[in-house]
Amino acid sequence: MKRQKFIEHTNPFDLISDEIIFSILDLLTSNPIDLKSFSLTCKSFYYVEAKHRKILKPLRSEHLPSVLQRYTQLTHLDFSLSPRVTDASLVIISKACNSKLRSLDLSRSKFFSATGLLSLATNCTNLVEIDLSNATELRDAAAVALAKAKNLEKLWLGRCKLITDMGIGCIAVGCTKLRFISLKWCMSIGDLGVGLIAVKCEQIRGLDLSYMQITEKCLPSILKLKYLEDLVLEGCFGIDDDCLGVIRYGCKSLKKLDVSSCPNISPTGLSSLTRATTSLQQLTLAYGSPVTLALANSLKNLSMLQSVKLDGCVVTYDGLEAIGNCCASLSDLSLSKCVGVTDEGLISILKKHKDLKKLDITCCRKITDVSISNLTNSCTSLTSLKMESCSLVSREGFILIGRGCHLLEELDLTDNEIDNEGLRSLSRCSKLSILKLGICLNLNDEGLGHIGTCCSKLLELDLYRCAGITDSGLLAIIHGCPDLEMINIAYCRDITDKSFSSLRKCSRLKTIEARGCPLITSFGLAEAVAGCKLLRRLDLKKCCNVDDAGMIPLAHFSQNLRQINLSYSSVTDLGLLSLASLGCLQHLTVLHTNRLTPSGVAAALLANSSLTKVKLHALFQALLPERLLKHLEVRGCTFEWREKIFQAELDPKCWKMQLEDEMQIVF
């Protein structure tokens, strides 16, 4: 009897309903490998997992039939990792998923045409989202096919350069439920096509018209859209003042407007535009006309404005002061790379807007401690501060930031004078998640120790060319910030295996940039990657002590690796070939590795079927058989041939001085 009972309860999961397992599986999202291991546990888990899965990112389309047979409940298919999706694949998808499929991402795939899209559009009647960005070969026939997808709500057509007004016209008539459409870089579509979209698709919420050859003529009909919230007109050179004057009907629903890089819009044109869009909350005027009093006055109508981005504009004091006066409650201000931002101008805004949450003063080189002290006194609720290359701000300024702005989550101090004291002060910002300290030459391990002990929520740390950082500093960070997702220790020449191998403790690491760290060896790499199973990007350029011995464990553990740079390393054919087991490796850069042979490279390239982009030295172009290259290109891989001369590595301080010399030539 006892024995029988035991047999009955061999699998306790039989007692748990599928729904409960589903909700458990819902939580296993951080690492795709987890779900894989779960499904491989037993047959019932295998089926449960197959029934549960809604989202699938296939690595290659060859196995689609069997994969789609297994996963019957898929609603979202993401092909951004598979280099080659053909019409046949799309036909298979459309038959297997039919009306269940709601979302499809083909943004990185080529090789499909109107036929596949037609089959999708007719069979997958509930398709709501489709991303066709970068499908540069698609023509109007594809648009006609797409127009059959009546329920489409979101559509990305970025860089579909061959689709014309006629094609987009068909989409406009067919897909009347569209809520978002991106036509970025669609160079063949003009006013008529965009105008027709605006006329026929009344539900449009978001419209991305960046870098299109449109003029003001389509704007009136766009601004008549009742629900339009987000309009991007970046880089539309055809839009100029004359046309903006004709806008009569305002768009009451518009919340975000981006007219950056539109050099032909002057303050007059802008004021007629803002008159039509009074409920605007976010306005981007980057790289446009100078921010003068006239321009600032044109923003007077925008009482709801919360965010202003003026990146790259020439800014005057009057302009800044007027902006400060006319906007009621600014929470986000970006003056990145603005010329002419002075302490007075910045302070006039800071005084008025104490609720400022985000401030970007990158490369505002005239800013001094005066502004910083004002900032830290008035804007205490700041969460994001970007002040790269504010070289006049002294060490004391950063101490003030640490004292005043405790809520900082994002801080970019690249190329500044901050020292250990400053970092100690900043360690009070316990919510800090992104910290960039690149080219801060006054730092050393002591300061980093403060960050490591206090800022446990750190996700990203950039220590690019922080010459003073050694193993102990990095170790402090690794111990203190276990959630780290990105770390950049490029050109921190003193980092050795001792600390690098400890990176295994940061199991969430997705990006490791370890350029120019000659002391890191294969041993350290092997140790590190053993823990970093989520690693996606790895840069080992100029790590000359990394060789094949590091590649084999890397290929074993980091199954999610997408990008790797092995230039100047000591990897040979063997190491390169071992990377073939990385199922989703897409970008491979191998320059200046004199240990590679053409046949080895050829074998590695052939073995790695997921590659989409390979950077090689130009020499290999002649050495590799032409047919092989053709074959790889058909498989979806593109090549970049580089002919860079080998450069000797400079001392960090010399490097910075050289950089400054170059900058002075520019300015």
Added chain:
Amino acid sequence: MEPEDSLCSSEVWTKSSSFPNGNVQQPPQKWPDTSILDYAMDQPFQEFQEQTESKASLTCNPNQQIEILDKDSNQMNAALLASKIQDWDPRAMLNNLSFLEQKIHQLQELVHLIVGRRGQVFGRPDELVVQQQQLITADLTSIIVQLISTAGSLLPSVKHNLSAAVPPVGQLEPFDKVIFASGPGTNGGVQSQHGDGTKLPELPTQVDGSSKCGKEQNMTVEEHESKDEEDADEHENLPPGSYEILQLEKEEILAPHTHFCAICGKGFKRDANLRMHMRGHGDEYKTAAALAKPNKELGSETMLIKRYSCPFTGCKRNKDHKKFQPLKTILCVKNHYKRTHCDKSFTCSKCNSKKFSVIADLKTHEKHCGKDKWLCSCGTTFSRKDKLFGHIALFQGHTPAIPLDESKGATVSCDRGERYETTNKLGSINFSFGSIASGGSSVETIADAKGGVDDPLSYFSPLNFDSCNFGGFHEFPRPPFENTDNAFSFLIPGSGNYTQKSGAESSSNNLE
């Protein structure tokens, strides 16, 4: 004043001078529009009427005469009519001239010349009436014609071609005009004058029909040359009282000919053609003056501006419409009426899908047909992309149709996509064929316009249609039979495809 005296001295003159009054009272019953025309002329007469003593007694005469004419339509002779016209026209002209005296001095002299001539001529008409002989002498006709043209020009404008003191040669065309202007009086026809029995039954009807549409011939330029006039006045903003409104009946609008030969009754569309035709009737029509184009009047300030109303009730161009927008000229009326209220009976022989009601529109289209590369799913083609997109924006369900060759090059190996395009296109063409067929059938009974010119029967058509319902009337030729046949023959393969109208379905079948 000398001219007045000379005019009044002749009894015939005064007698006939009162005729217009009689006319003025009569027309409104039958021809509301002519009454307006006459009314316009009426005012200037008033001064003269006071001067003429015998006016009152004389006015009854014409009335009686006209009554007789109405009873038996063949009696009234054109000569009498012409003399009437001739009589009152110079008066009107003189009257007008006296109005314009201050402005145009030269005109007076020329009118005197006319008056002087008339004195000589008056003897002869009497002879002619008595003898009941042939047509008026060349002198008389030339003067008549001149007077007529003056009179005709008086309708739209006062200033006239006084250079035509030399008898103009385009006589008969203006002659017609005057007859038309006098409205019902013309019913009498030319019988007695011509004495030519064979043509008598035809002429009156002819004149009658044409009189309706020919009233404003002075103004009509070349028939089809300025077809945009209708659109030209779109934005004219005349205050409501500042112009007088004329309304032609649809029969008049649709009459094929507007110029008629006074001798043989043959109808023409253009006065120039009529003048060419007149050469065959005698040497007197071959003079340079007779062949010259009658001078166009310069327009007048004294006359009210004339605007036209479309007879179609409910039309925006109809005077009873709330937002009435008048039409500028007779030609505008004609083109507007045909375009808006008539079937489109002309089909393009190239594309077999576009149809027009105005032949000039067809010709314009045919020039560009085939060059239109912007195609809508409904089969309509456009020469300009913006026009296509405007069309698509306007109509629900219409989509741009991508040309076949483009979809061919579109994809590496997508023959299904092409097929989709093909079926789509065929289906749309089909659709338009269907409507052609229906349009064609309604036109079937109408004779060809060109044939009509030679065929005397066609002269009757306006009259014949006058009595019956004009419902499906078309003055213009229906499309050649070959074309309609073509359309139908296309329909057959087309309808085969029509069933699989949505290319998506067919191609999905292919996929499975």
